[in-house]
Amino acid sequence: MRRDSLPGTVLPPGSTDGGSMTDMSVDIRSVSKWYGSLAAVDRFSLEARQGSIFGLLGPNGAGKTTLIRILTTLIRPTTGEAFIEGCSVLSEAKKVRALIGVVPQENNLDRYLTARENLELHARMHGMRSADYRRQVDALLELTGLANRQHEFPDTFSGGMQRRLVVARALVHRPRVLFLDEPTTGLDPQSRRAVWDYVRDLQREMTIFLTTHYMDEADALCDRIVIMDKGRILEDGSAGELKERFAHAHGYELQFRTGLDRYAELLGRLPFVTSLVRNGEALRVTLRGEEFLKPLLDAVGTDDLKGVCLREPSLEDVFIELTGREVRE
Amino acid sequence: MVKGAFPIFRRDMRVMRRSIFSELLAVVAYPLTLYFAFGIGMKGYIGTVEGVPYPVFIAPGLISMTAINAAFDESAWSMWFHRRVQRTIEEYRTAPITVYDIVIGKIFSGFMQGAIKGLAVAAVILLITSFRVEAANLASYLFFIVLGSMIFSCIGTICGTMVDKPENIGRIQAVVIVPLVFMSGIFFPLSSYPPALLPFIKLVPTTAIFAGARQSLLQGGVDGGYAANLLVTALVAFVAAVQTFNRKMAE
Numbered sequence A: 001m002r003r004d005s006l007p008g009t010v011l012p013p014g015s016t017d018g019g020s021m022t023d024m025s026v027d028i029r030s031v032s033k034w035y036g037s038l039a040a041v042d043r044f045s046l047e048a049r050q051g052s053i054f055g056l057l058g059p060n061g062a063g064k065t066t067l068i069r070i071l072t073t074l075i076r077p078t079t080g081e082a083f084i085e086g087c088s089v090l091s092e093a094k095k096v097r098a099l100i101g102v103v104p105q106e107n108n109l110d111r112y113l114t115a116r117e118n119l120e121l122h123a124r125m126h127g128m129r130s131a132d133y134r135r136q137v138d139a140l141l142e143l144t145g146l147a148n149r150q151h152e153f154p155d156t157f158s159g160g161m162q163r164r165l166v167v168a169r170a171l172v173h174r175p176r177v178l179f180l181d182e183p184t185t186g187l188d189p190q191s192r193r194a195v196w197d198y199v200r201d202l203q204r205e206m207t208i209f210l211t212t213h214y215m216d217e218a219d220a221l222c223d224r225i226v227i228m229d230k231g232r233i234l235e236d237g238s239a240g241e242l243k244e245r246f247a248h249a250h251g252y253e254l255q256f257r258t259g260l261d262r263y264a265e266l267l268g269r270l271p272f273v274t275s276l277v278r279n280g281e282a283l284r285v286t287l288r289g290e291e292f293l294k295p296l297l298d299a300v301g302t303d304d305l306k307g308v309c310l311r312e313p314s315l316e317d318v319f320i321e322l323t324g325r326e327v328r329e
Numbered sequence B: 001m002v003k004g005a006f007p008i009f010r011r012d013m014r015v016m017r018r019s020i021f022s023e024l025l026a027v028v029a030y031p032l033t034l035y036f037a038f039g040i041g042m043k044g045y046i047g048t049v050e051g052v053p054y055p056v057f058i059a060p061g062l063i064s065m066t067a068i069n070a071a072f073d074e075s076a077w078s079m080w081f082h083r084r085v086q087r088t089i090e091e092y093r094t095a096p097i098t099v100y101d102i103v104i105g106k107i108f109s110g111f112m113q114g115a116i117k118g119l120a121v122a123a124v125i126l127l128i129t130s131f132r133v134e135a136a137n138l139a140s141y142l143f144f145i146v147l148g149s150m151i152f153s154c155i156g157t158i159c160g161t162m163v164d165k166p167e168n169i170g171r172i173q174a175v176v177i178v179p180l181v182f183m184s185g186i187f188f189p190l191s192s193y194p195p196a197l198l199p200f201i202k203l204v205p206t207t208a209i210f211a212g213a214r215q216s217l218l219q220g221g222v223d224g225g226y227a228a229n230l231l232v233t234a235l236v237a238f239v240a241a242v243q244t245f246n247r248k249m250a251e
């Protein structure tokens, strides 16, 4: 989305006048959230720069949604504090809500309102008058390709259309920080790319904080990626940096003629194999170090081995190495 | 302070406008059935109660009953639906409005449903039966419908906020709301209660709604005791609803 493609006069209410004290858009300070004895988020600290696309990556249950719910003032952290554009999510929650747009993990559209009415209700809750929001709503419906179905109810939309409507709704009041919780889960490749395109265009106007399960999504979109699991940060950097840092991750792909299951079991028991993933007819393994290649080959023997190749580390490998598991869906 | 309640209230009114005509038949069917079954069916046996023909005796209560049931239903189900099914409450909660705005908007929506549906039943009863009232008594009668709808909208809001399983809303209705309504003298005069019990019965807010409303409509005037009872109950219910919602949202 181009800045000039939207009527750009409406400043979000509560936008800080003059320079803010910090250029950090999202500032998380040692936030924890406990559910009974489970730390969904565990002493999590992070700063995201204004105008960046920030990606939070983690397997199911890592604590991504919990963190987003804390930042969007839906739940209070057990301990710690967070700031959005300098406003505290605890003591200035209403101000924070004026600054943020939220796309939750589950679509929460109003099925008794038409697509357009969903956007209009959102605008009114943000204190906009119809003169202010009418063109903005038109532009967003156009942009998300929903203009010709704007008077229909979201029930009749496909999953991708509903998702786009939720994104459009989050943008009506021109937020300064946009939170996207798994924006493209369940979308077909084409719709995913469409969402990516909006997100990239939006970056010029706002900070984007997204979570995802998809490595390619994080790789394609994010300036900065944090990988988390069990409520904690495991690694932090750009996609390039993360791959670089894990260049030592000695990944090999072993192809077998037969007995894949047997070899998988065998490899799983070797102490120097740090991860093992099945990929079609091959097994992908990561070794603790180069020197373990020979013991690996000794262990599997050559009877059924068809080929071995070294693999360039992908973001996925980094993820598996860190969390010890595949991205779960 | 409650500016944020308006968009939510307007949303509910818009949705109600769309469905109200198709709903009205269902809304009117139940009280009218009771009116004919009891009012006409029992007329020969009962004759007059407290000096008025039996159909006239039960009509005001049927109108009030429709109003408070509609207010309770709307508030309870709407709150539950927006919270648990659509999760639109979360969308509201990420907008720069307060939880007070949300719950107050919802309470007023429930109240409007009750008031409008009660008036619809009143209009139908006036149109198709010989039931007649003094125009001068309508204002005081409205006072009772309004407060009754308000109280039951708050009670519905509390149920819709606390209850997570939908079947439990139906259970609360069966165990709490229906007995409160039917034992408050819609179909029989309060003088049927043993005298020892009567002072307590008169303290029950639904008694105040039904007996007070009937008295206003048929005889005119507002009973001070009933009015005070309802005003206090309404205030308590309102504060309780707002607090309950506030606490639930802070979980």
Ligand SMILES: Nc1ncnc2c1ncn2[C@@H]1O[C@H](COP(=O)(O)OP(=O)(O)OP(=O)(O)O)[C@@H](O)[C@H]1O
Binding pocket: A035, A038, A039, A040, A058, A059, A060, A061, A062, A063, A064, A065, A066, A067, A105
């Ligand atoms: N209301 C709750 N009560 C108890 N435990 C909860 C609650 N909400 C979340 N959790 C737990 O907190 C942990 C983190 O959940 P969260 O939803 O934040 O994960 P996530 O990273 O968003 O996962 P996913 O990728 O599946 O969306 C999970 O173990 C979850 O079971």
Ligand SMILES: [Mg+2]
Binding pocket: A064, A065, A066, A105, A181
């Ligand atoms: Mg999640």
